[in-house]
Amino acid sequence: MSLLLILSLVFLLSWNVAAAGDDDQQKAFVQCLSNSTSVASNISNIVYPSDNPSFSSILEFSIRNRRFDTPTTPKPLVIVTPHNVSHIQSTVLCAQSHNLQLRVRSGGHDYEGLSYVSPRPFVVLDLIQMSNITVDVSNRTAWVQSGATVGQVYAQVGKSSNTLAFPASVCNTVGIGGIVSGGGYGTLLRYAGLAADHVADVQVVDARGRVRDRASLGEDVFWAIRGGGGNTFGIVVAWKFNLVTVPETVTMFSVTKTLEQGPTKYLAKWQKIADTLPNELLIRIVMYKAVNPVTIAVVFNCLYVGSKDKALSLIQESFPELGVTPEVMFEMTWAQSTIQFAGVNGTTLDSLESRTPVKDVIYFKAKSDYVTKPIPDSAMDGLLKMMMQDGIEQPYVIFTPYGGKMAEIASNSIPFPHREGNLFKIQYLVYWKEDSEEVSNAHMKWIRDVYDYMGSYVSSNPRAAYINYRDLDIGENMNSSTGGNGTTAYQQAKVWGVKYFKGNFERLVKIKTAFDPTNFFSNEQSIPSLGVGKEGQTTSSNSSSSASAPSGDSDGGNNAGNETQSGDNNAGNGTQSGDVGQGDNNTTNNNNDNNNGTQIGGVGQGDNGNSTTQTSASVVVRYGPRSYYYLVLLFLVLFI
Numbered sequence: 001m002s003l004l005l006i007l008s009l010v011f012l013l014s015w016n017v018a019a020a021g022d023d024d025q026q027k028a029f030v031q032c033l034s035n036s037t038s039v040a041s042n043i044s045n046i047v048y049p050s051d052n053p054s055f056s057s058i059l060e061f062s063i064r065n066r067r068f069d070t071p072t073t074p075k076p077l078v079i080v081t082p083h084n085v086s087h088i089q090s091t092v093l094c095a096q097s098h099n100l101q102l103r104v105r106s107g108g109h110d111y112e113g114l115s116y117v118s119p120r121p122f123v124v125l126d127l128i129q130m131s132n133i134t135v136d137v138s139n140r141t142a143w144v145q146s147g148a149t150v151g152q153v154y155a156q157v158g159k160s161s162n163t164l165a166f167p168a169s170v171c172n173t174v175g176i177g178g179i180v181s182g183g184g185y186g187t188l189l190r191y192a193g194l195a196a197d198h199v200a201d202v203q204v205v206d207a208r209g210r211v212r213d214r215a216s217l218g219e220d221v222f223w224a225i226r227g228g229g230g231n232t233f234g235i236v237v238a239w240k241f242n243l244v245t246v247p248e249t250v251t252m253f254s255v256t257k258t259l260e261q262g263p264t265k266y267l268a269k270w271q272k273i274a275d276t277l278p279n280e281l282l283i284r285i286v287m288y289k290a291v292n293p294v295t296i297a298v299v300f301n302c303l304y305v306g307s308k309d310k311a312l313s314l315i316q317e318s319f320p321e322l323g324v325t326p327e328v329m330f331e332m333t334w335a336q337s338t339i340q341f342a343g344v345n346g347t348t349l350d351s352l353e354s355r356t357p358v359k360d361v362i363y364f365k366a367k368s369d370y371v372t373k374p375i376p377d378s379a380m381d382g383l384l385k386m387m388m389q390d391g392i393e394q395p396y397v398i399f400t401p402y403g404g405k406m407a408e409i410a411s412n413s414i415p416f417p418h419r420e421g422n423l424f425k426i427q428y429l430v431y432w433k434e435d436s437e438e439v440s441n442a443h444m445k446w447i448r449d450v451y452d453y454m455g456s457y458v459s460s461n462p463r464a465a466y467i468n469y470r471d472l473d474i475g476e477n478m479n480s481s482t483g484g485n486g487t488t489a490y491q492q493a494k495v496w497g498v499k500y501f502k503g504n505f506e507r508l509v510k511i512k513t514a515f516d517p518t519n520f521f522s523n524e525q526s527i528p529s530l531g532v533g534k535e536g537q538t539t540s541s542n543s544s545s546s547a548s549a550p551s552g553d554s555d556g557g558n559n560a561g562n563e564t565q566s567g568d569n570n571a572g573n574g575t576q577s578g579d580v581g582q583g584d585n586n587t588t589n590n591n592n593d594n595n596n597g598t599q600i601g602g603v604g605q606g607d608n609g610n611s612t613t614q615t616s617a618s619v620v621v622r623y624g625p626r627s628y629y630y631l632v633l634l635f636l637v638l639f640i
Contacts, residue, residue, distance in 0.1 A: 022121055025098050026050065026077040029123065032094035038086040046087055048079040055079060058126065059116065062108030062355070064173075066363045067440070068117050076103070076116070076124040083129050085237055089209055092235070095123050096520075103523075104235070106130075106147045106175025107355075111366050111470040114231070114523050115178070127177070128355070135160040140243045141200060142166070146177025146236055150186075151342065151352035157243060158335025158349045164243045165334045167192040172342040172352045180239055181230040182468035183416035187303045187341055188334075190282050190404030192244045196226040196414050201240035204233075207520045211237070224511045224527075227416035229467050229500070231523040232508075233515055246334045251304040251311040252341075253329040255322045256297050258290070259384065263298040264377050266321060270300070271374040273318055275403030275423050280305040281314060285399040289387055296384050303337060362433045365444055367451045368469040369426040369458040370418055379457050386453065392446050394431035399424045417502040418464060426458065427469055448473065467500040467525070474499055476524040489519065489528035496525055 026049055033039045033047055048055045058079050063069045077100065080091045095102045101122035105115035116124050127147030133156045135142045144153055151172025157164055167188035169179055176195075184195030192198070201214045202225065212234075214222045225233050257263040267285070274283055282303050290297040300322060304311035308331045315324045332340075335349055343358050344351045375383075387395045407420040418425070428450055432443045451473075455463065465474055475496030477489055490509060497505040505527075512519075512527040519529040 022077060025100060025121055029078055029094050029098045029100060032097055033080070033090055036086070036090040036094075038084070039090050042083070046081055046083065048081070050075060050077055059124065062105055062126065062128065063113075063116060064107075064109045064357065064361055065111070065113060066361055066435075067365070068113030069361075070435075073113075074117055074119060074122070076118075076122050079124045079126055081126045081129050085205065085211065088125065088235060088237070089205060091123065091125050092205070093209065106177045107149055107173055109171070109174050109178065112472050112524070114470065114525070118523075127175070135164075135243075137161050137164065140164060140245065142241050142243060144176050144239050144241060146175065146238070148176045149353070149355060150174045150176060150179065151338075151344070151354070152176075154335055154338045155349040155352040158333065158338075162248045162333045162335070163246055165192075165246045166195070166241060166243055167198065168195045170338075170341045172338070172344055173355055173357055176239065177236055178230060179468065180226065181228070181236070183227045183414075183466070184468070185400070187282055187284070187337070188244065188246075188305070189406060190277075190401065191246075191279050191305050193405045193409055194227070194414075194416060195241070196416060197409060198242045198244065199226050199239055200242050203237040205235040205237055207234060207516050207518075220511050221515055224415060224508055224515075227414040227467075228504075228508050228511075228527060229415075229525065231526040232512060232521050233527075234521065247306055248333065249307055249331050250334050250337050251306065251308045251329055251331050252337050253302045253311070253315075253324060255300045255302075255324060255328065257300075258295045258297055259388075260295065263287075263296070263384070264380050266298065266300075267380050268374070268377055269319060269321055270399075270401075271371075271423060274399075274401035275407070277318060277401075277403070278314065279404035281311070282404075283319070283401060287384070287387065287397045287399075289392070289395050294388070296387050301341070303341075305334070307331065362431050363435075363440060363443070364429060364431045365447050366430075366469050367428045367447060367471050367473070368466045369428075369451075369454060370464040370466075371423045371426060371457070372421055372459050374423065375457045379454075382453065383450070386446075386450055389446060391442055392430060393433065393443070394429075395446070395450075396427075396429040396431075397450075398427040398429070400427070411502070412504055412507075415501050415504045415508055416467075417504050418466070422459075425466060426454070427466075428454075462498045462502065464502065465496075465499045470525060472524060477522065477526065477528060490530055493525075493528040497527070500525075 030047060030049055034043055039046055048058055058081065059075065060069060080087065082088045082091065092102060094100075099121070101118045101120050102125055103114065103116055103118055103122055104125040104127065106127045108115060110116075127145070130145045130147035131149070131152055132145045133142060133148055133153055134144075135156055137160050142153070142157065149172060150168045153166055153168065153176055154172065157166055165188060167186055168174075168176065168184050169186045180195045180199065182196075186195075202217070202222065204212050204217060204221075204225065206212055206217075210216075217225075221233060225236060257266050270283065270285060277283070284301045286299045286301060288297055288299075289295075302311075302315070302324075304314070308326065308329050312324065312326055312329060315322065330340075335352075339347065339349070339352060342352065344354065345358065346352075346354075383397065387397065389395075401424045402418070402422040406418075406422070409419055411417045411419045428447055430443045430447045432439055458464075465471060475492065477492050493509075494505065497508070501508060508527045509530065513530040517529050517531055519531070522528075
């Protein structure tokens with residue numbers, strides 16, 4: 001028998017064993033769920049194994065990046081679309097019992113696909129059915145499930161009041177849970193700060209399956225989940241937000257300059273004033289490659305929280321070079337302005353609630369930077385030149401000004417640290433349509449080259465980044481799938497962690513270690529546990545009370561939807577830019593959803609790109625048979 005034949009037989013045997021293992025895990029997991037009364041009663045509308053006719057359509061509906069929708073992309077064994085928190089708890093407990101990772105998504109906007117892709121056998125918990133929103137106008141609050149989208153929240157708030165708003169992303173299809181997990185920003189950034197700055201309470205399922213609120217979590221964990229990234233501390237079922245008061249009228253306007261008009265001088269002036277303007281005025285820049293003729297368009301997207309007359313007076317005084325006239329300025333309600341910025345197909349608030357992206361889903365890669373001193377004109381010219389590179393289909397660079405409210409909030413008030421001292425944030429994006437390795441490699445190289453080129457002109461030590469613009473190029477937890485050694489995980493995570501969180505990273509690690517010492521909630525960029533301490537609250541937590549796992553119609557979920565920015569510039573409004581966040585939540589309780597618990601706030605919410613850690617036993621179960629066949633191979637090679 002030839003060596004080649006032996007190798008082929010061993011490969012086929014090991015492949016079949018792995019496939020059989022996946023099939024067994026899938027069947028066992030589905031059987032586990034069917035043992036849950038709440039799931040079993042409606043299992044055909046909740047649980048979708050990979051051989052279900054609806055599996056592919058459900059999986060692909062919320063995929064926002066085709067880089068993670070290829071024939072070789074790992075697919076989940078099962079998709080679960082929970083309708084209430086007991087379904088989530090059952091899913092988490094069954095996934096643990098059968099050594100499956102759990103990835104959770106609401107909007108599916110994770111830049112690196114972590115809410116629906118895993119390198120190990122996994123289940124997707126898709127929170128699309130959990131999108132309840134309750135607005136309390138008199139108290140200026142809202143309870144929102146994590147499966148709701150930003151557009152759904154904007155629509156409901158706008159329908160409830162013309163003088164209330166919520167500061168989240170520009171893109172309407174992003175999941176609320178994901179955005180808040182990483183901070184969350186939009187056009188009200190300078191006026192009101194981040195979405196995470198306005199969280200008043202939460203409903204969370206912890207690693208023991210308990211439903212907890214702010215009081216029972218303690219202030220440390222409550223601090224950590226508001227911007228510390230998803231997939232780390234627990235499943236955020238619902239968020240209670242304090243809404244923001246705005247005038248009945250806001251003003252929008254846009255001005256576009258092209259390469260032929262010498263945009264560098266306008267960019268230089270913008271850098272001098274953008275972070276110093278009154279909090280009510282945001283001037284955001286979107287640069288992209290236009291066609292017919294080919295040039296770089298530099299779009300100044302503006303929102304003034306107030307009347308047209310005041311906006312005109314302010315812009316003519318502070319930035320007369322733009323040449324803004326009354327004819328390009330439009331008054332509307334805040335909610336109506338979100339329609340314009342999102343570039344959705346429609347003019348009513350209902351159009352914001354669509355989960356279908358404005359643009360076709362194509363391939364993209366993104367990166368981020370923070371700028372603390374003005375970029376020289378020569379460097380800006382070089383950036384514009386790189387954007388004109390032949391063969392690069394849709395490059396975008398977006399400048400979002402800071403200052404205003406962002407500079408007034410302490411850098412350690414929540415885990416998101418990018419506050420005072422930042423002039424603006426940069427997002428680099430590149431899109432392409434062709435399904436080709438050569439084309440993909442060219443575009444990936446382009447954005448990495450741009451990132452390298454900009455290194456001398458942005459923040460350093462660390463070179464800061466925004467976690468909702470997830471970028472695995474800056475580092476990842478290589479052992480996230482297996483738990484790994486706490487010290488090793490910490491050293492890996494620190495590489496990227498200080499870029500996202502700066503000095504807040506160390507506090508996040510301590511909270512994680514105390515709250516989830518076994519690192520049950522993990523993914524390629526989740527806060528690591530040092531593996532010490534007891535599971536439960538951090539020492540400074542206020543209470544250890546908890547609710548048992550609820551059954552019935554309590555809503556639950558996870559936050560982990562990442563928001564992509566699309567490159568539309570309809571009506572001069574520019575690309576959609578906002579946030580991405582991704583949360584991963586799993587529970588480790590071995591009891592289940594038959595327990596009766598309390599529902600907090602009447603609403604639950606979730607969206608999380610979750611990846612649960614695998615125990616060493618799972619590795620043995622998964623790979624033990626393969627090792628056996630390799631031993632057989634060694635025997636055959638030596639003795640035949």
